[in-house]
Amino acid sequence: MATANMKDVKRRIKSVESTKQITKAxxxxxxxxMRRAKERAVAVQPFFETLFNAMCDISSDSNFTSVFTTKVEKKKTLMIVIAGDRGLAGGFNVNVLKKAAAKAEGLKQKGRTVSIMAIGKKAVEYFSKRDYNVTDSFSEIAEGLSMYGSMDIAEDIAARFKAGEFDSVDLIYTTFVSAITQEPCEMAILPVENLNSWTNTRHAAPIYDPSPEEVFEGMIPTYLCGLLYSAIVDSFASEQAARRAAMESASDNADEMIENLSLMYNRARQAQITQELTEISSASLNDSV
Structure with a gap:
């Protein structure tokens, strides 16, 4: 009985060790x-900060008007929800999808029509299986996303917004705070707001041709591209950080299980040795009698 128990424990130790190798990898x-994604996000940040500053500069004219900055009564909202493509990342996907679902329900209660652009396999699966109007689905694009890919999405959003398919666009994703902290957040990206928060008084007002409005509207797809690219890369870095933490915890748990199983194995082995010594002593005593 003890031998069978020892074999079972030894088999479990090998199984846990194999699992630990996977979680470590x-x-x-x-x-x-995660490191590469952070480098990608940092590399593009100066360009899009300069672009936003130029947009602020253009819109500072008191006569400036644009469909992309006009505030109207919001009735139709496009929600861009960015989640992960895989699981085994702790509460990463659950947290951002729960926030997105709560946001969508809140908008519906206000009488708005909500459409979903789902980015990430988990977001596509979540909203497709529920009562949501999923107009766009993008799975497994985060890791290999290029500026050209995000520009295609941005141009489509800008064209549909200008055509009146929706009158507001909200972005929900997970931002990377630190290697152990990732926070779901939301951002209103259209119509463009807070342009007056940046002012530049270091140069004379430039002349835009053919007009400030047309130059501004030409910048909008690039502006949206920057937001989408940064958000997707930021979310991907957050996903990897969450997965790294989850796998580190799993490896630590595997170490603890191996330690406990090794203790059980040694106890069973000690019991078997004690039993054998007892049988040998009993046999020797019987022979002497």
Whole structure:
């Protein structure tokens, strides 16, 4: 009985060790992907900050008007929801999808029509299986996303907004705070607001040709591209950080299980040795009698 128990414990130890090797490998891969995603996000930030400043400069004219900045009564909203493509990332996907669902229900209660642009396999699966109007689905694009790919999406959003398909666009994603902290957040990206928060008094007002409005509207797709690209890359970095933390925790739990199983194995082995010594002593005593 003790021998069978020892074999079972030894088999479980080997199984946990194999699982630990997988979680360790996943932890290392997630760490590498997280670092590369952070580098991608930092690399494009100066360009889009300069672009936004130029947009602020154009809109500072008191006579400036644009469909992309006009505030109207919001009735039709496009929600862009960015989640992960895979699981095993702790509460990463659950948290952002729960926030998005709560936002959508809140808008519906206000009488608005809500459409969903789902980015990430988990977001596509979540909203497709529920009572939501999913107009666009993008799975497994985050890791290999290029500026050209995000520009295609941005141009489509800008054209549909200008055509009146929706009158507001909200973005919900997870931002990278630190390697152990990732927070779901939301951002209103259309119509463009807070342009007056940046003023530039270091140069004379430039002349825009053919007009400030047309130049501004030409910048909008690039502006949206920057927001989408940064958000998707930021969300991807957050996903990898969450997965790294989850796999690190799993590896620590595996170590603890191996330690406990090893203790059980040693106790069973000690009991078997004690039993064998007892049988040998009993046999020797019987022979002497």
């Amino acid at each position: 996943m932890q290392l891969v997630a760490t590498s992907k």
